[in-house]
Structures are given as structure tokens and as C-alpha cells.
Amino acid sequence: MSRAVVFAYHNVGVRCLNVLLAQGVKVALVVTHRDNPNETIWFDSVQQLAEWHGVPVITPENPNVPEVVEQIRALQPDFLFSFYYREMLKAPLLAIPGRGALNMHGSLLPKYRGRVPVNWAIIHGETETGATLHYMTEKPDNGDIVAQQAVPILPDDTAFAVFQKVTVAAEMALHGALPALLAGTAPRTPQDLSQGGYFGGRHPQDGEIDWAQPARRIHNLVRAVAPPYPGATTRLMGRPMRILQTLVDNEQEMTNPGFYVRNGKAYASCRTGRLRVLRFELDGSEMTAQDFAERFGTEEFEFNR
Structure with a gap:
């Protein structure tokens, strides 16, 4: 049985953690965020889902501090997964898993790398977006692609409506790719970074x-x-x-x-x-x-x- 440590938050985090549990991955630890009291919390709780399934949870302010890195290293995970976790994982964490560290991003990479990709796609009038499962590197959203799932953006769709579609797309992409990933036969397609750009957060x-x-x-x-x-x-x-x-x-x-x-x-x-x-x-x-x-x-x- 493959072991994983999961960094997750938001609805994508909930749905993708559910996929791992449903397909028999041993989730040794979930790393998530404390909800910000100044933020409107309209999404589901990763911490609650993990606790329902008896998975240990930690909520560090910075996941890259030595004590957290050592706690995760001691678990000897095969994989790290990041599902809408808001902090970048640095090299010491990425080096831990024996079979790789993977992230789920809310766009069709290499387009809309970086923050709030759904919002940026709508602002630019895109008619399609989706979710991409890719290997993590120290640079955000530029690792090899394992799987993608596209969804349409209709002319009057709001970001909330599109995000709901992207959440389902993320679940579908992970669910479809996970058996091959666990078997060691999943594809790795390098990104052509010239075909997309990086976008920052919005205020x-x-x-x-x-x-x-x-x-x-x-x-x-x-x-x-x-x-x-x-x-x-x-x-x-x-x-x-x-x-x-x-x-x-x-x-x-x-x-x-x-x-x-x-x-x-x-x-x-x-x-x-x-x-x-x-x-x-x-x-x-x-x-x-x-x-x-x-x-x-x-x-x-x-x-x-």
C-alpha cells in the first residue's frame, strides 16, 4: 500500500483527499491551514474530512520549518500531494517522497500558472479551463504533467460556477491517473512554458x-x-x-x-x-x-x- 502525506485546503483539497482514501492510499498525515477569521469560508473543510477518517492533521504556519520537515521525513511517504494548499513546498520537503511530489493546479497548464487561475481565466475571456495534475519543482506550476481535465467556461459563468467545475475536473483527473501513478506507469509530459504565463494573486x-x-x-x-x-x-x-x-x-x-x-x-x-x-x-x-x-x-x- 502506497503511503502519502497530503497538503490540502478548500473544496479541491476535500475532493482529492477523498479520491486518495477511496483508492486505498494510506494517508499518513494531512497538512492544512487554519481558517482565517477575516476570510469568508464558503468551502468545505479538509481538516474535518481527515478527522472523520482518523488521519492525523497539523496546521503549521510554515510547512517548510525544520521540525515539520523532520516529522514528514519520519513517515517515509512514497508521495507528497498538494491540493490547493496555499504555501509553496521547498526543496527539503520535495526531496522526501520516494516516488515524487505532485500538485493539482486549477488551469490547463502551462496557461495561468500561479495564483487564482480561475479568476484570471475569466478576466481574460477564456472559453475553457480545467485542472492539471503535475510534478512539483521549486518553481511554481512548471513540473511535468501527469493528467489534465478540461471544462468549458460559458459566457456568463461566474468564478464560483467555474470553480465548481474545476473542482470536479480535479477529482476526475486524479481519479483517472491515480492507478497508473501508484503502479509507476503514469506518463510525464514536460511543459512548454512558452505557451503560458505566470499570474499573481488579486486584491x-x-x-x-x-x-x-x-x-x-x-x-x-x-x-x-x-x-x-x-x-x-x-x-x-x-x-x-x-x-x-x-x-x-x-x-x-x-x-x-x-x-x-x-x-x-x-x-x-x-x-x-x-x-x-x-x-x-x-x-x-x-x-x-x-x-x-x-x-x-x-x-x-x-x-x-
């Missing part, structure tokens, strides 16, 4: 809308940062506003950016094109198009930065 301020952008690009931003992410932000009548869900209504018309309600529907004019605004918040409170019209009327209001 709430990155969701500020530039209304000079075309409607489609703004729509992509809105759906990439829609809840449970921080949302796309702007200001209207000097008040903070979050645009939570949109549809592209027009991509050609040249207008001055503004917000208005017509016939019970809310719209946002961009420099090029127009969006139908399905959900929005003003001053921290979600309201309907009818609510807005009753309170402010149906004239068009300019967005202000």
Missing part, C-alpha cells in the same frame, strides 16, 4: 471598474470577482457601489458611462457598449431596479471614481 482593489473599458471586458471582470469574492466596485452619486451580476446588452454603442433604470430593468452604459445589471449593491445594501427607481428616479447617473 479587492483590483475589482474597481474602469468604465472606459468595453462592455464585454467589464462583464468579464464582474463575473470573475462576483460573490463569494469581493465583487466589482465603482461609485455612483458619490456612494460606494458593487456590481454583482451582469449580462452584455450591447457591444457597439458609444456612450458616456452611467447607470439608469428603464422599464423596471437596470443598465450600466460603458464607453463602448451597455450592460444589463441584474444584481447590485448601493451603500452596502442590495437593491432591485425598482427599489432604485423609486428612490432616485429614472434619470441617468454618471459613475464617479
Whole structure:
């Protein structure tokens, strides 16, 4: 029976840990994160799953400190797996497993290496993404590929919807590749790193809308940062506003950016094109198009930065 130490967090961590357990891998230890009280926890708990199955769990701030490295080395694992674990594993850890250290990444590598790949793929208007199981090296997301599973990105999919698809894709990729991996017959395909790029993390301020952008690009931003992410932000009548869900209504018309309600529907004019605004918040409170019209009327209001 193969032994593994698993570094995991989030829904991908839960689903992939389940795959290992279902296929008879001896999980000697799970390394995960303590939930951040300042973060909206909308995903399942790796720690809870491990505890249900009697697997020991640790939650170090830094997994690369000598005492954690020695604890893992003493377990003599055949494999290390990283499933949406948020810290990079350094060379001393990667050298421990006899049969390799593998990571599950939420894109079709070599595209969208690095942080929050689902959000970046939507921002750039991609129509497809997926999950990639690959060997880890000291550089992030550039090791040999073992398996990939693609999923579509539909024009109005939010990051949350796509992440749910990628979670299933990760489960499918691992489930399909694991028997060959355990048997020592899994393929290893080097990445052509010239075919993709590295992207960093995103912050709430990155969701500020530039209304000079075309409607489609703004729509992509809105759906990439829609809840449970921080949302796309702007200001209207000097008040903070979050645009939570949109549809592209027009991509050609040249207008001055503004917000208005017509016939019970809310719209946002961009420099090029127009969006139908399905959900929005003003001053921290979600309201309907009818609510807005009753309170402010149906004239068009300019967005202000």
C-alpha cells in the first residue's frame, strides 16, 4: 500500500483527499491551514474530512520549518500531494517522497500558472479551463504533467460556477491517473512554458471598474470577482457601489458611462457598449431596479471614481 502525506485546503483539497482514501492510499498525515477569521469560508473543510477518517492533521504556519520537515521525513511517504494548499513546498520537503511530489493546479497548464487561475481565466475571456495534475519543482506550476481535465467556461459563468467545475475536473483527473501513478506507469509530459504565463494573486482593489473599458471586458471582470469574492466596485452619486451580476446588452454603442433604470430593468452604459445589471449593491445594501427607481428616479447617473 502506497503511503502519502497530503497538503490540502478548500473544496479541491476535500475532493482529492477523498479520491486518495477511496483508492486505498494510506494517508499518513494531512497538512492544512487554519481558517482565517477575516476570510469568508464558503468551502468545505479538509481538516474535518481527515478527522472523520482518523488521519492525523497539523496546521503549521510554515510547512517548510525544520521540525515539520523532520516529522514528514519520519513517515517515509512514497508521495507528497498538494491540493490547493496555499504555501509553496521547498526543496527539503520535495526531496522526501520516494516516488515524487505532485500538485493539482486549477488551469490547463502551462496557461495561468500561479495564483487564482480561475479568476484570471475569466478576466481574460477564456472559453475553457480545467485542472492539471503535475510534478512539483521549486518553481511554481512548471513540473511535468501527469493528467489534465478540461471544462468549458460559458459566457456568463461566474468564478464560483467555474470553480465548481474545476473542482470536479480535479477529482476526475486524479481519479483517472491515480492507478497508473501508484503502479509507476503514469506518463510525464514536460511543459512548454512558452505557451503560458505566470499570474499573481488579486486584491479587492483590483475589482474597481474602469468604465472606459468595453462592455464585454467589464462583464468579464464582474463575473470573475462576483460573490463569494469581493465583487466589482465603482461609485455612483458619490456612494460606494458593487456590481454583482451582469449580462452584455450591447457591444457597439458609444456612450458616456452611467447607470439608469428603464422599464423596471437596470443598465450600466460603458464607453463602448451597455450592460444589463441584474444584481447590485448601493451603500452596502442590495437593491432591485425598482427599489432604485423609486428612490432616485429614472434619470441617468454618471459613475464617479
